[in-house]
Amino acid sequence: MADFNKVLEPGDYEKGKLNVVIEIPTGSNHKIEWDRERACFMLDRVEPMAFAKPCNYGFIPQTLDEDGDELDALVITDQPLTTGIWLKTRILGVLKFVDGGEVDDKIIVVPEDDRNNGDKYQTLEDLPKQLLDQITFHFNHYKDLKKPGTTEVKEIADVKTAKQVIRDSIERYIEAHPEVKAKKEIKEGAEQAKSAIKSGIEAAKKAIKEATK
Numbered sequence: 001m002a003d004f005n006k007v008l009e010p011g012d013y014e015k016g017k018l019n020v021v022i023e024i025p026t027g028s029n030h031k032i033e034w035d036r037e038r039a040c041f042m043l044d045r046v047e048p049m050a051f052a053k054p055c056n057y058g059f060i061p062q063t064l065d066e067d068g069d070e071l072d073a074l075v076i077t078d079q080p081l082t083t084g085i086w087l088k089t090r091i092l093g094v095l096k097f098v099d100g101g102e103v104d105d106k107i108i109v110v111p112e113d114d115r116n117n118g119d120k121y122q123t124l125e126d127l128p129k130q131l132l133d134q135i136t137f138h139f140n141h142y143k144d145l146k147k148p149g150t151t152e153v154k155e156i157a158d159v160k161t162a163k164q165v166i167r168d169s170i171e172r173y174i175e176a177h178p179e180v181k182a183k184k185e186i187k188e189g190a191e192q193a194k195s196a197i198k199s200g201i202e203a204a205k206k207a208i209k210e211a212t213k
């Protein structure tokens with residue numbers, strides 16, 4: 001299996017786009033997690049059926065949340081998505097969430113190209129209130145049978161807050177992975193050199209034109 005943190009980037013999140021890898025399909029009570037050490041998926045535990053996931057659950061590659069894992073994502077679709085696929089999504093907002101005192105936010109997204117519903121979910125306000133209430137209820141209570149009172153949804157915030165959470169998680173990942181940092185710096189350096197060469201050529205062309213008038 002491909003190591004998603006090597007083959008995938010987070011996506012152009014400043015433009016509202018995000019790449020997400022699916023761990024748990026909607027309706028499943030299997031807590032399937034990406035095992036980053038072995039680059040494969042594992043079943044961490046079976047949850048009570050009463051706490052089956054109200055939406056697909058996954059992670060954003062090349063991010064690091066405050067809990068030490070990749071940043072989580074909630075993917076809203078009409079049909080359950082399959083564990084192990086990745087998709088391009090559109091960012092709608094973020095579920096600000098705390099688990100056992102640790103920040104564990106979840107970015108709320110929909111597929112970028114959904115021809116079944118005609119891309120009708122463009123902002124958080126387009127989502128059914130009942131769905132957001134179910135998601136909030138789920139994350140407030142899914143650990144109640146084992147460790148009651150350990151999880152808390154703080155709020156569902158807008159796309160601007162979501163982008164800030166993503167930005168921070170990418171920066172954390174880059175800091176923790178020198179090879180990604182080096183690659184990013186080389187890319188930026190190459191882009192700068194390219195634009196310097198381009199403006200040099202433009203200036204030379206202009207000078208030749210002037211000289212041959």
Ligand SMILES: [Mg+2]
Nearest residue numbers: 067069072104
């Ligand atoms: Mg997490």
